[in-house]
Amino acid sequence: MEAVEYFEVECTEEAGGNYYRRIAEVVLLDHNLLRVIRKLHIFIDPGVPIFVAVGVTRKLPGIVRLRDFADVAVTEQKVTISIGDETYLAPLLQILWAQYGKENVSQPDRFTIVLPPGQADADLEDLPVFDPSESMYKDLIYALLVIQPEGFKVRRQWYGDGKFYLVASEDTLPEDIDDLVREKFAMMGEQL
Template sequence: MLAVEYFEVECPEPLGAEYYKQIANDVLLDHNLLKVVDKLHIFIDPRVPVFVAVGILRKITTVVRVGDFANVNPQEGKMTLVISDETYLAPMLKIFWERFGKDKVEQPDRFTVILYDVPVQAKEIEEIVVADPSESVHKDLIYALRCIAPEGFRLRSEVFTGSKFLFVASENTLAEDIGTLIKEKFALMGEVPP
């Protein structure tokens, strides 16, 4: 976990902590969230049982533009886009349809989009913003933390603010003083709860 500044898993069972560190790493890696999380502290006590994950998020400034995943080749009367990554193809087409009209946009195959007689330069097309990953980051993070937490822990409390998050889960009703535990875990990272 090179990108994360602080990453600890705390558990009364050392071997369990080691496994959960691996699981957290794998899940965050799979969901492409390692570059989003700055600090993460996970505390699991299977005797209670309780699972606590607290952390700090990094600001995501990058947006996805057409130029990031497509090659724009201007030709006479048309512009051919060669797509290298299909992930953002659907939102891109939607934007093109709205802006230029369906009759001017053609997609002969999966990796090619042709624009006919559009009144813009290739450079402008490349600059069109297709997606903003920061919009869905909280949703993705909640899903990832649900995957990391032991499955039986179905009573959850989640708080996600701009740059901080906390996620508590248990199979029993959460203790009333759970706030103290959360404060302790934030303090370990040198932070305060949101």
């Protein structure tokens, strides 16, 4: 957890809090999320019961565009895309199929895609293919769901703007839950 600037687990039961600290460390490590979290504060009160996790992420990598992983060669007869990194091939194909129609997108081999010439060819290199922050936040929320005590089925989660939180309980969430979340952010020296 050295990579994380601030990491605290606050709990009304000392022993339980220590166990949850270890659980959070292991889960975040397993999900490869330690390098994206800058600050994390977890608050658990099993008496209420309530689980609150608030945090701040590091600066995330930007949107992946076609030019980042492929070369585009435009001729009068056809447009050829040579794939350098297969990682983003699947989302790219989905986009191309939607745009050009499945019958017009041919893939003679794994690393080549051939399209008919179209109007948007000039901008093709700038085509946004994948937004890592979207999946990263989803992974983050999933990891928090794994960390939280099981059975806390009533939950609220939010992310964006470099911050995220998740509150969960077995019962209906208290009305002043936003104040509690703000308070926990303030403890880390942040503002929601």
